[in-house]
Structure formats: C-alpha cells, structure tokens
Amino acid sequence: MKKERSKKYKILQALRILVQTLFFLLFIYLLFGTHFPGKDYIGRVEIFFHFDPLLAVAIFIASRTIFVSFIFAAFTVILTFVLGRVVCGWVCPLGSLHQFFSFIFKKSKLLKPKKNSDNRTVWKYYLLIFILVGTLFSLNLVGIFDPLSLLYRSFATSILPAVSHSFSAFIGLLYQVNLSSLGDILVQFYENLAVNPTFLQGFFIGVLFISIVLLNISRERFWCRYLCPLGAFLGLISRWNVVKLKIDPQKCIECNLCTIHCQTQANPFPEEEWKSHECVYCLTCSAICPTSAVCFPIKSTPEKILHVDLSRRKLIFTSILGLLAVPFFRLSPSARRASPKLIRPPGALPEKMFLQKCVKCGECMKVCPTNALQPALTEAGPEGIWTPMLVPKIGYCEYYCSLCSQVCPTGAIRELTVEEKTQIKIGLAWVDKNRCIPYVLGTPCIVCEEHCPTSPKAIKLVKIEVKLPDGNIKTPVAPVIDIDLCIGCGICETKCPVVDKPAIYVTSVGESRSERNQLLLDIIKTF
Amino acid sequence: MKRRDFVKEIALGSLILKFNPGLFAQNKGTPDLAWIKGDSPALLTKEAIATLGGMKSFVSKGDIVMVKPNIGWDRPPKLAACTNPEIVKTIVELSLDAGAKQVKVIDNPCNPARRTYVRSGIAEAAKKAGAKVSFPNPHRLKKVALKGEWLKEWEVYTDFIEADKIINVPIAKTHSLSRLTMGMKNWLGALGGNRNQLHQKLDQVMIDLSAFFKPCLTVLDGYRILIRNGPQGGRLSDVKLHKTVVAGVDYVAVDTAGATFFEMSPQELPYLQIAHQKGLGEINLEKLVIEKRTL
Numbered sequence: 001m002k003k004e005r006s007k008k009y010k011i012l013q014a015l016r017i018l019v020q021t022l023f024f025l026l027f028i029y030l031l032f033g034t035h036f037p038g039k040d041y042i043g044r045v046e047i048f049f050h051f052d053p054l055l056a057v058a059i060f061i062a063s064r065t066i067f068v069s070f071i072f073a074a075f076t077v078i079l080t081f082v083l084g085r086v087v088c089g090w091v092c093p094l095g096s097l098h099q100f101f102s103f104i105f106k107k108s109k110l111l112k113p114k115k116n117s118d119n120r121t122v123w124k125y126y127l128l129i130f131i132l133v134g135t136l137f138s139l140n141l142v143g144i145f146d147p148l149s150l151l152y153r154s155f156a157t158s159i160l161p162a163v164s165h166s167f168s169a170f171i172g173l174l175y176q177v178n179l180s181s182l183g184d185i186l187v188q189f190y191e192n193l194a195v196n197p198t199f200l201q202g203f204f205i206g207v208l209f210i211s212i213v214l215l216n217i218s219r220e221r222f223w224c225r226y227l228c229p230l231g232a233f234l235g236l237i238s239r240w241n242v243v244k245l246k247i248d249p250q251k252c253i254e255c256n257l258c259t260i261h262c263q264t265q266a267n268p269f270p271e272e273e274w275k276s277h278e279c280v281y282c283l284t285c286s287a288i289c290p291t292s293a294v295c296f297p298i299k300s301t302p303e304k305i306l307h308v309d310l311s312r313r314k315l316i317f318t319s320i321l322g323l324l325a326v327p328f329f330r331l332s333p334s335a336r337r338a339s340p341k342l343i344r345p346p347g348a349l350p351e352k353m354f355l356q357k358c359v360k361c362g363e364c365m366k367v368c369p370t371n372a373l374q375p376a377l378t379e380a381g382p383e384g385i386w387t388p389m390l391v392p393k394i395g396y397c398e399y400y401c402s403l404c405s406q407v408c409p410t411g412a413i414r415e416l417t418v419e420e421k422t423q424i425k426i427g428l429a430w431v432d433k434n435r436c437i438p439y440v441l442g443t444p445c446i447v448c449e450e451h452c453p454t455s456p457k458a459i460k461l462v463k464i465e466v467k468l469p470d471g472n473i474k475t476p477v478a479p480v481i482d483i484d485l486c487i488g489c490g491i492c493e494t495k496c497p498v499v500d501k502p503a504i505y506v507t508s509v510g511e512s513r514s515e516r517n518q519l520l521l522d523i524i525k526t527f
Numbered sequence: 528m529k530r531r532d533f534v535k536e537i538a539l540g541s542l543i544l545k546f547n548p549g550l551f552a553q554n555k556g557t558p559d560l561a562w563i564k565g566d567s568p569a570l571l572t573k574e575a576i577a578t579l580g581g582m583k584s585f586v587s588k589g590d591i592v593m594v595k596p597n598i599g600w601d602r603p604p605k606l607a608a609c610t611n612p613e614i615v616k617t618i619v620e621l622s623l624d625a626g627a628k629q630v631k632v633i634d635n636p637c638n639p640a641r642r643t644y645v646r647s648g649i650a651e652a653a654k655k656a657g658a659k660v661s662f663p664n665p666h667r668l669k670k671v672a673l674k675g676e677w678l679k680e681w682e683v684y685t686d687f688i689e690a691d692k693i694i695n696v697p698i699a700k701t702h703s704l705s706r707l708t709m710g711m712k713n714w715l716g717a718l719g720g721n722r723n724q725l726h727q728k729l730d731q732v733m734i735d736l737s738a739f740f741k742p743c744l745t746v747l748d749g750y751r752i753l754i755r756n757g758p759q760g761g762r763l764s765d766v767k768l769h770k771t772v773v774a775g776v777d778y779v780a781v782d783t784a785g786a787t788f789f790e791m792s793p794q795e796l797p798y799l800q801i802a803h804q805k806g807l808g809e810i811n812l813e814k815l816v817i818e819k820r821t822l
Binding site: 035036038039171172175180183184187188191192194369370398399400401437443444445446447449450451453454455456457461477495496497499 | 601602637638639640641642645646661662664665666667702703704721723724726727728729755756758759760761762765
C-alpha cells in the first residue's frame, strides 16, 4: 500500500486556513473600525451580523418584523443548503478562533484527540430549539449564544479593553526607560484606535469567553461541536451537500485517523456514518489520511443524508423547557416599572420591542465615543442581560453623535441622523442638593451648566441662599434643571466634580421612547 | 555748503516730511495691542502680527513653539465654541516662516479630543500649515510646582513646559463663572487631572496659570464670538460675527480689549482686576498704545 498524503487536499487545507485567517482579520478590522471615523456617518461595519441567518430568523420571530439588512442571511442559507456547513469551517471567525486554539492545545499536548465519539453533538440542536421556542413568545435569548454576538461582545467589552490596558502599561514603561519619542508615537496611534477601555462586566464576560476557549482542551472545537446554535441551524438546513465525502476502500487502511482528528465529530469513517450536518468541510480528514483515501468529490445527487439524531422525547422536553423559560425570564419587575438606571441609547425602540431585537452584540458599546454604553446586568431584567445602557458615571451621550444607532445590526436602536438624535431625550438630570457644591458649601461651581450641550442650556443657574455651619449666609448661583430642555445626555453627571457619587445624575424618566416612563402627563405636547 | 543749497535742502526735506509724516516715526516702538477688524480671519491675524513687529520679534530661529488654541468642544467653527481654524493656521505658518524648528498644537478638550480636533477644523488646518498636532498625552502629564497664589501645583502637559515659546490663541466667549473666557481661561486646556474642581476658585486659577505659562504672545480670536450659552453655544443665534483680532504681549490687556467685544468693562471681570493689581498687565486701555485698524 502506497503511503502518501494527498497533495491536493494539503493545498486545499492551506487555502482553507488562509480564507479563515482573512475572514478573521476582516472581522477584527471591522471591529477596530467601529469608532468615530472623523465624520458623522460610519460605513457598514456591522455587516458580518447581516449574514447570520440565526439572528435573522430569531429576531423575525421574536419581533414579528422584518429588518431588511438581514437579506444577506439568505446568501448564507443558500450556500449552506447547497454546500453544507462551509461557513462554519471557512468563514466563522469564532470557529476559526476555536480551531486555532484547538491546534495550539493539540500541539502543546493539552488536548489529546479521542477515538470514541459521543452523542453530545445534539446539545446544540436542543439549545437552538430552546432559543427558537422562546422567540415564539418574544423572548430573545439568541444574542447570548449566537457566535458572532458572543465573539463581538467578548472582544469589544473584555479582550480589547484588556489588551489596551496592557498596551497602555507598555507605553508607560517606554517613558520610564526614556524612550519617550517612541512612546509619543504609540500614544497617538493608541488614541486613534479609540478602544473603549472600561466595562462594568468586562471581567465577567471575559471569564466566560476564556472558559469557552479553554473548553477546547476537552474536545477540539468544543463550542462548534456541542454548543453553537448557529452551527445547529446551518446543520439543519444543509440538505444537499453537493460536495460529499468519499473514502476509497482500495486505499483505506482503516487507521481511523480521519475520525480521530475530525474537528467537529462528523465521523468520516466509515463513510456510511459520515454526518454531513456535522461536517464543516475543514478537509482535515482528507489532508491527514496517510493513503489519500479520503476525498470530497462533487456529487450532485442528494443521497444518504443522515438525519440529525434527536429523540422525540428530548425534543418535546426541550420545547417545554423553552416554554417554561418564558415566564421565568419575566419574573423581574422591569416590565412593570422602568428602572431608573436603564438609560437606553438614543433611538432605542420602546423597551419591549428593544428586547425583542437587541442581540447583545456590543457594536454600540464599541462605537460609543465616550465609553458610556455598558452591558446591563440586572437593570433590564434577566432577558436584558448585556443589553446596552448609558452609565453617565463612566461616559455621556455625545451631542452630535448617532453612531450607536448606525451600527446596531438589528434595528433595536433605530438609525438616526445627527440632527434627529439631538431631539431625542434619553432621560432627565436631577440635582442632588445634599451633595451639590453650591448648595452645600456656598461656593461657585457651574461645571454641569458649562458642559450642558443644549442651546439654550437645560441647566440654569439661579441665585440661592446657603446657610453655612458657622451661621453665615452665602448667595452663590446653583444649578436648576429645565426638564423641557434636558435630553438626559448625562455629561453633567460625568463631569460633576463630586467624584465618588455625582451631585447631578440622570435617570431614565422622561425618555422619548417610552409612553409610561414620563414625569409629566403632557397630553398636549405628545399629540 | 552754500546757503542757497542749505535752504533748498531744508525746503525739500520739509516737503518730504509733509507728505510722508511717518518717516521718522518708525522707530517710536511697536504698539501694545494690535486691534484689527476685517473680513478674513487669516488676513486679520497676519496684519495683527505685522503691526506688533512681525513674528520674528516673538519667535527666534530654531524655537519649538507651542500654539495653544481652544479646541474644547465638539462644535463646528460657525458655532464659535473653538478658535477659528484659519487663525490657528496663520499663526502656525507665521511661526514656521519666522524660523521655528517645530510648531506644536495641543489642547486638552472637554469633549473627546478625537472629535473636537476634527469638528473644530483646527487639526486639519494646523497640520496643513505644517504644525505637529497631537492629542494630549496622559503619559506626558507631570505634577508641576505652579507657585501660584492659590494653585500651588497641578498636572501639566510637559509639552507646554518644554516649548521655547508659547503662543496663546483663544476665542472670546461668555462663561457663567468667569463671565468671559478668553486668553487667561484658555490655560485650563494645558492641564490634566480633575480640572473641574478648579472652578471653585476659577478667577485665582486663571491668574496663577497665566503667570505660570507666560505666553510670548496672545492672539485673541474675535472673528466670531459667543455672546450667550457659552462656553459652547450650540445655535447660530448664540454667535455674533465680530470680525476682530486683537493681539499683544500683555495678556491682561488682550483680555481687557476682548471684554469690550461684549460691551463689558474690566470692572465687571474680577479676574482682570486682580491680575492688574498683581502687576500682571494693564486693564486701563487709555494707558496703552493701541493700533486700531480696519482692513
């Protein structure tokens, strides 16, 4: 028996790695490109998401509305229908990342490919069903598990900020060793990258992400193999698989290498048991085969497709679980009463609709020029975890900026022009007279008024009388809010010199998007 | 010399003097303030500097010059929240023409620098003129003994300390605490740290900072001035087209001149009064030689 690996598949495998690298770099490029571009309107940096049919379907069902940009997802669907899960193996940036780390873990002997296959691959199908059953009742959990959302969120709120902190520290080191001219260049470069460095849940999201990557120590591409709901979705629609696995029985020495090294447990050997819906066409099997027995010829007849092996009982069980989850996720009071801290970005749809559409991807948090948008934890209820909210203690809503509304891939934040954006209220500011410097110390301050971006200013200064501890009376000017003019941008809170707990703060009441979260029953104005 | 020739020459000389009275006046000294009105911000600036004896009297060959405009807000030039980019550009050009080795432009703004530098038009204009425009660099912040009356020390961008010459290029705007913000308030943009706490004694801070930074020249942008909702305005109706540039070495005098744009006297601006008492500059415009001109 001639022992020789197939050159053709070696080359194809190299090509696949190249394509994966390119798509991953494109993803990173668009991620880095998601910041104020020096002009008011940014291009389609969120395009990756629009090729994601899982998001398209889940949002369509959850919100009962069609978002036109998701038309690109049809391309992915057709591609998968014809060619199988090539998107998983050749395009998906999270898949590439997992594969890269699997490779690293294999090389470092942390991961030993196992002979036996298991039936945990069905998990992802149940997860998919769980998610989709929820969407029937408008419970949108797809963003938590969707690979693109997961990757983008983790990178934007955790990995990049961590890298940027290290980079900053490195620059600091340069100044310490008198390489300040190099430091100067790097600082300007760093400033131009505009990475938002501060995220409330950066640590938590980061730990989750790293855990998911570390799962690759247990099994190669653990996430893709067992968990990815998009992979499951694409597996279900890969019906034709024009390119089919073929093992030449003449050459095969039954060494089982192909199955051991299969990245997604598609079981190439024996040929009859090849699971086309698990195959991501990475071509590892054909490249690794010592006798060039495994190949992927084009065979246009649909045949021998093994169906996903889901038990009816478990299917019903999962559906019921998904059903039960719906009320469970809605136990929080957030639906009844608006949370004061839940200041949504300008253009955000009314809360119910917003939750149906937001996929927690973090695009808005990445693009925000002041780092103001942060992933929520409990503020929006359990279904609203990691949805964006403005935290004025960290940053504020920049007056002439509508970037978050432009990059939102699902329309959860309605696309706005800068002009439209300046008209939107996202909350109202309140003065804490117990802490405000003029009210307490009788000394001037006016910092909030100075920064208030509306014209005329929503913060007025009025003369007040302050009794000081020594009994003397001072008459400084102090801030008072004109709630008609206040748009809730929060710059007053960000810039307030009372650092620990600002003496002026914004809450969500009065937000334009809500009918109920209002301060005044101003019927004449609303209609 | 014959008597006739003598008489002839006297007659000729007096004729020349009659038609050209400035002939011997040239050396009487440059004015304290150049106060120029006209339509083009660039020409106004050029004329103002020329009136003060040209940029060469402020910038020497090989100097590193720091130009400090106000780039504080994410607002376009027409809203008069930041210094006019044409004026900044002209100062950069003149400094380089005068032999400056390098001209730097830096301001620590209130809105993110990446936005204000762009929307103000200043970064592009100054770069075009050949300046090195950089974002304020946190690694270059250093706690510096300011030796002010109240402000003893604060974090300052060392670029300002290392420069050979500093030219202050503020814009004239209203401000609810200092009443007006012009040259002396502009120094807050050279600081880091929690600047907002400085507002508790802003007047004294402005004086302490001005005395510390000692600009070799202040060029006040009064082309568009912000007459209400300062210091960032927001509507065109907040802006008044005043078409003036005032320049001078005495920064107290320049701010005093700027106050007249708003029909205010130095008596209404406590910081000018204190600065004058400390001997930092003149607030009595009558005592100054002012060259007012309209182009």
